[in-house]
Amino acid sequence: MLGLGKKDVTLFLxxxxxxxxxxxxxxxFPTDSGLAQFNxxxxxxxxxxxxxxxxxxxxxxxxxxxxxxxxGHAAFLGVGSYAAVWMFKLLSMxxxxxxxxxxxxxxxxxxxxxxxxxxxxxxxxxxxxLAFAQMSYNLAYSVLTPITxxxxxxxxxxxxxxxxxxxxxxxxxxxxxxLFGMEMRSFETLTLGPWEFQFSVGYYLAAIIMLxxxxxxxxxxxxxxxxxxxxxxxxxxxxxxxxxxxxxxTLAAFVISGMYAGLAGGLLACMDPLAGAERMQWTASxxxxxxxxLGGAGTLIGPVLGAGFIKYFENIFSKINDQVVHGWVSxxxxxxxxxxxxxxxxxxxxxxxxTLGLLFMLIVIFLPGGLVEGGQxxxxxxxxxxxxxxxxxxxxxxxx
Amino acid sequence: xxxxxxxxxNKRFGGLKALSDVTLSVQENTVHAIIGPNxxxxxxxxNCLVGKLIPDTGSVMFDGQSVLGRKPFxxxxxxxSRVFQTPEIFGDLxxxxxxxxxxxxxxxxxxxxxxxEAVESESELITRAEQMLDDVNMLDKRNMHSxxxxxxxxxxxxxxxxxxxEPRLLLxxxxxxxxxxxxxxxxxxxxxEIKEKRDITMCIIEHDMHVVFSLADRITVLAQGxxxxxxxxxxxxxxxxxxxxxxxxxx
Numbered sequence: 001m002l003g004l005g006k007k008d009v010t011l012f013l014x015x016x017x018x019x020x021x022x023x024x025x026x027x028x029f030p031t032d033s034g035l036a037q038f039n040x041x042x043x044x045x046x047x048x049x050x051x052x053x054x055x056x057x058x059x060x061x062x063x064x065x066x067x068x069x070x071x072g073h074a075a076f077l078g079v080g081s082y083a084a085v086w087m088f089k090l091l092s093m094x095x096x097x098x099x100x101x102x103x104x105x106x107x108x109x110x111x112x113x114x115x116x117x118x119x120x121x122x123x124x125x126x127x128x129x130l131a132f133a134q135m136s137y138n139l140a141y142s143v144l145t146p147i148t149x150x151x152x153x154x155x156x157x158x159x160x161x162x163x164x165x166x167x168x169x170x171x172x173x174x175x176x177x178x179l180f181g182m183e184m185r186s187f188e189t190l191t192l193g194p195w196e197f198q199f200s201v202g203y204y205l206a207a208i209i210m211l212x213x214x215x216x217x218x219x220x221x222x223x224x225x226x227x228x229x230x231x232x233x234x235x236x237x238x239x240x241x242x243x244x245x246x247x248x249x250t251l252a253a254f255v256i257s258g259m260y261a262g263l264a265g266g267l268l269a270c271m272d273p274l275a276g277a278e279r280m281q282w283t284a285s286x287x288x289x290x291x292x293x294l295g296g297a298g299t300l301i302g303p304v305l306g307a308g309f310i311k312y313f314e315n316i317f318s319k320i321n322d323q324v325v326h327g328w329v330s331x332x333x334x335x336x337x338x339x340x341x342x343x344x345x346x347x348x349x350x351x352x353x354x355t356l357g358l359l360f361m362l363i364v365i366f367l368p369g370g371l372v373e374g375g376q377x378x379x380x381x382x383x384x385x386x387x388x389x390x391x392x393x394x395x396x397x398x399x400x
Numbered sequence: 401x402x403x404x405x406x407x408x409x410n411k412r413f414g415g416l417k418a419l420s421d422v423t424l425s426v427q428e429n430t431v432h433a434i435i436g437p438n439x440x441x442x443x444x445x446x447n448c449l450v451g452k453l454i455p456d457t458g459s460v461m462f463d464g465q466s467v468l469g470r471k472p473f474x475x476x477x478x479x480x481s482r483v484f485q486t487p488e489i490f491g492d493l494x495x496x497x498x499x500x501x502x503x504x505x506x507x508x509x510x511x512x513x514x515x516x517e518a519v520e521s522e523s524e525l526i527t528r529a530e531q532m533l534d535d536v537n538m539l540d541k542r543n544m545h546s547x548x549x550x551x552x553x554x555x556x557x558x559x560x561x562x563x564x565x566e567p568r569l570l571l572x573x574x575x576x577x578x579x580x581x582x583x584x585x586x587x588x589x590x591x592x593e594i595k596e597k598r599d600i601t602m603c604i605i606e607h608d609m610h611v612v613f614s615l616a617d618r619i620t621v622l623a624q625g626x627x628x629x630x631x632x633x634x635x636x637x638x639x640x641x642x643x644x645x646x647x648x649x650x651x
Contacts, residue, residue, distance in 0.1 A: 003518060224504050224514040224522070227493070231501050234492040241450065241488070242561065243476035243505040252513055 008218050011301060015214055019207040022046050023197045030194030034327070037319055043187055043200035044271075045315050049308045050203070050210040051267045056291040056303030057210075057217050058260020062253050063289070064298035065226060067233035071126045072113065072133030073288050076106040076258040078140065078280030080265025082147065085154045085275045092164035093156075093175045095184065095205070095270040099263060106262020107255050114254035118247060121236075133285055140277035153276030177270050179205060184270055202271045209267065210304075213260060218300055220256070229253050261288075290356075294363055296370030305371045313356050320348040401464075403428040403601050404449070404569055409458030411444055418444040419455065419625045426569070431595060431602045433612045436622035442605045443485075445622070446573055449603075450482050451475045462569065473510055481562035482571045487554035489561065491547030495538060498546050498561055499529035506565045532564040535597075536590065552583045556590065563594060572604045576611050588614050613637070 004012065018025065027041030040046070059073055080102035087098035117128040140148040148154055158168045162175075169175050177184045179201065187200035220226050231239050232246045239246050269275055278284075287310065295306025322341055325348060329340050347355045367373045402425035411419040419441045426432040436442050447453040449460060451472040460467050467475050476482075490498050503525045508514070520526075533539045536556045541549065546557060555575065562570055575591070576584040588611055594600065595615075606612050612619060612633070619636045621628040629639055636642055 003516075005518075005520075219518075220515050222518045222520075223516060224500070224519050226515070227497055227500065227519055228504070230493060230497075231490045234490040235488055238488040238490060239501070240472045241476055241482050241484075242502045243473050243510065243565070244501070245471070245473050245510045248511040252515075256515075 004218060005222070008222065008300075012211075012215060012218060015301060015304065016211055019050060019211055020204075022049070022207070023199055023203070027195065027197055031196045032194060037324070038316060040312055040316055041197065043185075043198055043203045045311065046203045047200075047206050047267075047271050048311050048315070050206045051264050051271070052288070052291065052307040052311055053304040054206075054210050054213045054267070055261050055264035055288050056295065056307040057213055058257045058264070059288045060292050060297060060299075060303040061217060061220060061229075061260065062257035063292055064303070065221070065229035065233065066250055066253050068118070068121065068250060068254070069126045069289065070117075070129045070254070070257070071282065071285050071289065072129035072131075072136075073257070073261050074280045074282070074284035075113070075133035075136040076110060076261035077265040077268070077284065078136065078275065078277065079109050080106045080262030081269040081275035081279055082140075082154055082265075083262070084266040084269035085156065085273055086147075088156050088162075088177065088269070088273050089154075089160040090163065092162060093177050094164075095177055095179050098177075098270060099209075099266045102262045102266025102269070103259045104262075106265065107259040109262075110255045110258025111251070114251045114258070118250050118254060130282060130285070133280060134282055137277055137280040137282075140280060148275070148277060151277070153274055155274045177273055206267050206271070209263070213263065214300075214304070221300060225249070225252070290360060294360060294370055296372030299370070299372040302370050302372040309371065310356065313352055317355065318349060318352040322349070324348075402426045403463055404603065405459075405461040406445070406449070407459045407461070409445070409448060409455040409460065411441075411448060411453065411455045417625055419448070422458070422622075422625070422627055424620050424627055424630065426601060426603055427618070428568075428601055429599055430617040431591075431604060431615050433604045433606055433616035433619045434622055435606060435609075435612055435619060436628075439624075440622040441625040442622055443573065444625075446482075446571060446605055449475075449571060450480065473505075476505070476565075476567075477510065479568035480571060481565055481567035481569075483555075483558055483562055483573060483575055485573045485577050487551065487558045489546050489554055489558050491545075493546060494542070495533065495544050495546050495549075495557060496526075496529060496542045498557055499533060499564055500525060502561045502565045503529060529564060532560050535563075535593075536560045552579065552586070555579075555587065559590065559594075563598075563600075566598070568601060570600055570602045572602060572606075574606055575604065576606070576608050584608065584611060587611075591615055 023041045023046065025041070026046065027039045029035040029039050055073070055077060059070070063069055083102040083105040084098035087101045091097055113129065113132045117125055117132065120128060141150055156174055158174060160167055166175060182201045184202035184205070185200065187198045190197045190199065228244065228249050232249060236246050265279070268279070291306035291310050292303045293306070294309055295304065296302025322345060325341050325344050326337065329337050332340060345351070363370060369376070404426040406422055406424045409419055409422045422441070422445060434442050434445065444453065448455045449467065451467060451470050451474070454468060462478055462480060465478065467478065490501065500519060500522070504514070507525070530539060530542070533542055536559065538553065538556060538560065541553065546554065549557070576587050579587065591602070592615065595602065604612070604615065616633055618630065619633055620630045621636065621642050628641055629636065631639065
């Protein structure tokens, strides 16, 4: 179907169902229950899940297939956001031109950075991309202020020209981003008993674009081009003596991956038309590396899982403060309660980075293939196949 | 004029003269062996032929065109394939994928962005890859992860990858290094079979005299960077200079 193998169709359908029913899946707890704070099914967060999923899918095309670890992907994310906001300021509040421009600009940016950085491989490549990203970040903060609006960040205002739209709405407000009139931030609420589910236009736009990106990524993984990229990771020397030049292949992968990042940046701006330089900071570049490795580098679904995992932690786990923990352990005697809360304290709330770091270490040490490998191991246990068979099937289909 | 003409090639590494005035001509559809003791400059010479090194002076002509200054992938596209001393294959890929890459390189050139159609849709190339694998008796291993194969199988795979490109000249750098006697004999049989089946010129660098004398039509003996003699295997065997420089310990 659609030029995909049977296994890929299944994988794609799983992702499609997860994405389209996310408002239900991520809201398992009734709104009034104590566990409601673990619900992640509100539009803002779900948008971030899928947008960072796009970023990670693109990053994985570069890192997972060619093994080139880019430490500057946030630069493309930032560039994409700026491009999109400029489109909102100058042309119209429709998201389509903004998304297209953000991909084009990020792609051009990637050609330049890739052309220079790909002269080196391994750690030197990572350092070069990191240097470029930090350079972009600092430029955005200082000299490029006319374009980026420096520290304040670029935002839309009432006196923007907006050639194909209006500078201000009839009642004097700033117009909002939309898709042919459907506003990104509008949503419907469905109340089912104690549950509440929100369906927003912005989320569904992002989710559909994520599904398209995912589909394209599957096609790339299964194409001769994808095979060449894996060959580059495996043995560049052999590739050179087989009559192929690795450089244009890696550059193409870098540009495609940069365009994915630009698309993600553009979508972020569509959901909230604001672009700041901090989006380009190296911590943001590091985050996408974590997402990809956590989910499973070189696998198709891994980066999406990794992105969801990290964003869930960032937004949900960080909200567990001492009071909440007190609530959980209130059945304990007072002294013990304080002790337990004191022990848990560094790991929750503002300390969520610590928990994430520990989990990351555990996963890298015990599950080098990331969450996907964890899933495969569990599935294998359940099926109880002889281990030898499985090792073979796992090794022949590394890109799952 | 042979298919490969090396003329007055000199190569220096600092104070060490690795090659001095090497002149040699490989005739089309023959097996030409280059032998010599360790440090004679055999590998340096080979590296000059494939573009890894550029000689200080002299010329290397392949089929009337100079290969000097060209990159390894350009030289491969001219029709020269190389087998390495330790098999160089794509270890993370399956045997079949290993075969597809040289076929794509042969058909599409140095670079082509083939990002949308699936590998499986290239039925013509797949047939050719399967035929080649059948020729080297590896068809049953087509879906194996190539890194997990034995060294002998990796060697056969590498040869198959080179041959499937139908090169005009195949360079083999010690194809039997580190192999057991039985594997060595298998490799000799394989090379003989290849030679019979196709129009191909081979240039072999080898230590093992057994291999050299079973395969070569002509032999060049290299010692201290200079060709000592070039002759047929029969004449080389009894040549006093060669015995002195190289075969002394074997004879």
